[in-house]
Amino acid sequence: MKLREIAHSRTGDKGDTSNISLIAYDAQHYPLLVRQVTAERVKAHFSELVRGDVTRYELPAIGALNFVLQRALGGGVTRSLALDAHGKSLSSALLDLEVADPDSSPRPR
Amino acid sequence: MELAERGGLDYLVFECLAERTIALAQQAKRRDPESGFDPFLEARMRAVLPLAARHRFRIISNMGAANALGAARRTAAIAADLGVHLKVAAVCGDDVLDEVLAGDYRFEETQMPVRELADRIISANAYLGVEAICAALRTGADVVLTGRAADPALFMAPLVHEFDWALDDWQRLGQGTVVGHLLECAGQITGGYFADPGYKEVPDLARLGFPIGVVDADGGLVVTKVPGSGGRVTAATCKEQLLYEIHDPRRYYQPDVVADFSEVRIEEAGADRVRVTGGRGAPRTGTLKVSVGYADGYVGEGQISYGGPGAVERARLAIDIVRERLELTGVRMSEARFDLIGLDSLHGSRPSRQAADPYEVRVRVTGRTDSLAEAARIGNEVETLYTNGPAGGGGVSRHARDIVAVQSVLVPRDLVRTSVSTVEA
Numbered sequence: 001m002k003l004r005e006i007a008h009s010r011t012g013d014k015g016d017t018s019n020i021s022l023i024a025y026d027a028q029h030y031p032l033l034v035r036q037v038t039a040e041r042v043k044a045h046f047s048e049l050v051r052g053d054v055t056r057y058e059l060p061a062i063g064a065l066n067f068v069l070q071r072a073l074g075g076g077v078t079r080s081l082a083l084d085a086h087g088k089s090l091s092s093a094l095l096d097l098e099v100a101d102p103d104s105s106p107r108p109r
Numbered sequence: 110m111e112l113a114e115r116g117g118l119d120y121l122v123f124e125c126l127a128e129r130t131i132a133l134a135q136q137a138k139r140r141d142p143e144s145g146f147d148p149f150l151e152a153r154m155r156a157v158l159p160l161a162a163r164h165r166f167r168i169i170s171n172m173g174a175a176n177a178l179g180a181a182r183r184t185a186a187i188a189a190d191l192g193v194h195l196k197v198a199a200v201c202g203d204d205v206l207d208e209v210l211a212g213d214y215r216f217e218e219t220q221m222p223v224r225e226l227a228d229r230i231i232s233a234n235a236y237l238g239v240e241a242i243c244a245a246l247r248t249g250a251d252v253v254l255t256g257r258a259a260d261p262a263l264f265m266a267p268l269v270h271e272f273d274w275a276l277d278d279w280q281r282l283g284q285g286t287v288v289g290h291l292l293e294c295a296g297q298i299t300g301g302y303f304a305d306p307g308y309k310e311v312p313d314l315a316r317l318g319f320p321i322g323v324v325d326a327d328g329g330l331v332v333t334k335v336p337g338s339g340g341r342v343t344a345a346t347c348k349e350q351l352l353y354e355i356h357d358p359r360r361y362y363q364p365d366v367v368a369d370f371s372e373v374r375i376e377e378a379g380a381d382r383v384r385v386t387g388g389r390g391a392p393r394t395g396t397l398k399v400s401v402g403y404a405d406g407y408v409g410e411g412q413i414s415y416g417g418p419g420a421v422e423r424a425r426l427a428i429d430i431v432r433e434r435l436e437l438t439g440v441r442m443s444e445a446r447f448d449l450i451g452l453d454s455l456h457g458s459r460p461s462r463q464a465a466d467p468y469e470v471r472v473r474v475t476g477r478t479d480s481l482a483e484a485a486r487i488g489n490e491v492e493t494l495y496t497n498g499p500a501g502g503g504g505v506s507r508h509a510r511d512i513v514a515v516q517s518v519l520v521p522r523d524l525v526r527t528s529v530s531t532v533e534a
Binding site: 004008009010012013014015016017019021023025046047048049055057059061062063064066068076077078079081082083084089090093096 | 128129217218302303305308309345348349350351352353354355356357358359370371372373374375387405408444445446448450454455456457458459460473475476477512513514515516517
């Protein structure tokens with residue numbers, strides 16, 4: 001199953017740093033996101049694009065994760081040669097990530 | 110206009126200043142001292158000033174860009190022309206170009222000394238907080254125009270002013286930052302930049318309503334929009350916007366406070382009504398962020414499309430030819446990209462490796478050069494594919510332009526001295 005089935009996402013940019021939020025549609029899927037969508041996996045997923053560290057922040061109060069990708073925007077939005085200099089489309093690439101189906105994992109009652 | 114007419118507003122905020130806009134405005138002001146503010150100021154003020162007078166709301170905007178005083182004078186002239194009597198205030202002091210050039214600073218991201226770029230620097234503007242904007246509101250101004258200010262501060266200033274928040278009330282300033290952050294991108298919280306058919310439906314995007322924030326004395330926020338306007342306000346639209354351009358949610362550095370978004374609660378309170386509370390804060394730092402705009406060489410680009418059977422192979426051949434031509438003709442590029450739009454231009458080559466070839470694909474060649482003439486040669490080599498490249502290439506576009514880039518530095522807070530001037534119409 002793709003992440004898109006259980007979560008939504010938006011990308012932001014500041015200089016050469018991109019942040020990608022990952023928000024569970026249903027709070028019960030938040031633990032699955034925490035377990036399966038690690039900073040290491042996200043870094044590997046974007047290995048062609050991101051030259052710096054990937055840090056993950058957890059926001060249990062809203063059932064969301066926030067990934068911060070450093071040196072990810074071709075030297076910075078204002079100078080990048082990329083077609084999508086802001087990296088705005090990266091959120092959709094994150095939602096392409098495969099995760100194990102939540103229906104096969106135990107749900108809280 | 111719908112918002113100004115039917116929003117029941119006390120304040121209307123226009124946030125209009127992207128990262129490098131102020132550097133471009135500074136260049137415009139050097140050519141013409143009466144310019145340097147937002148080119149849309151005229152049209153917006155003509156439309157909104159009569160409504161502001163009729164419905165008695167005040168306007169705050171960073172449309173002043175590199176010339177807040179010029180923008181205030183122009184706004185007053187427009188008001189006089191419309192027969193509207195009002196007071197316009199300009200907040201000045203964000204321009205710290207001389208101070209930054211005289212100091213010994215390094216860019217935050219690259220650690221490069223600012224001095225190394227000295228002769229190419231165009232502008233340096235500090236992100237101002239609420240203090241100067243509140244001073245402008247205390248003059249009784251109906252319209253407050255700023256240059257660079259922290260976007261959330263444009264929205265938080267009326268809260269500090271109306272509710273008399275202390276400037277060291279870090280919890281309220283933290284929640285006030287949440288308010289400003291959520292509202293600053295307008296339609297991005299009312300369903301704009303959100304729709305994903307089949308997953309996230311948004312009605313009537315062509316008539317997207319802009320947000321209204323109803324804020325109580327503690328900063329508790331209800332986000333809503335004008336009834337009947339397009340879009341939607343839901344917990345999901347608010348969550349996406351809460352994390353937009355945020356790094357560590359516990360430490361969102363602002364001129365007025367270090368805001369903490371980690372405990373923010375977002376609850377739906379009716380149709381297109383979402384309640385947002387729980388923003389907190391810690392004491393502000395001793396520094397302010399300054400955006401430095403500088404000339405960063407030239408970029409040239411050319412594009413051409415291929416379609417039908419073998420489109421991808423022909424496009425790849427086209428790239429090989431242009432790459433070799435640029436070498437043969439000695440075009441010096443410090444950095445270059447060769448993209449196949451439709452295949453690998455957005456997320457690298459990995460995602461499309463398992464996918465079937467697209468029916469059509471567009472070649473994009475772009476590179477960074479030291480001169481405009483060399484930048485233009487990149488597009489020329491793509492155009493040459495019309496006669497000297499693979500079969501069936503069409504739809505060439507090309508351009509060459511100079512680049513203004515932006516990097517930021519932190520400066521001591523006391524380096525920045527703000528002032529307020531008023532103009533009456």
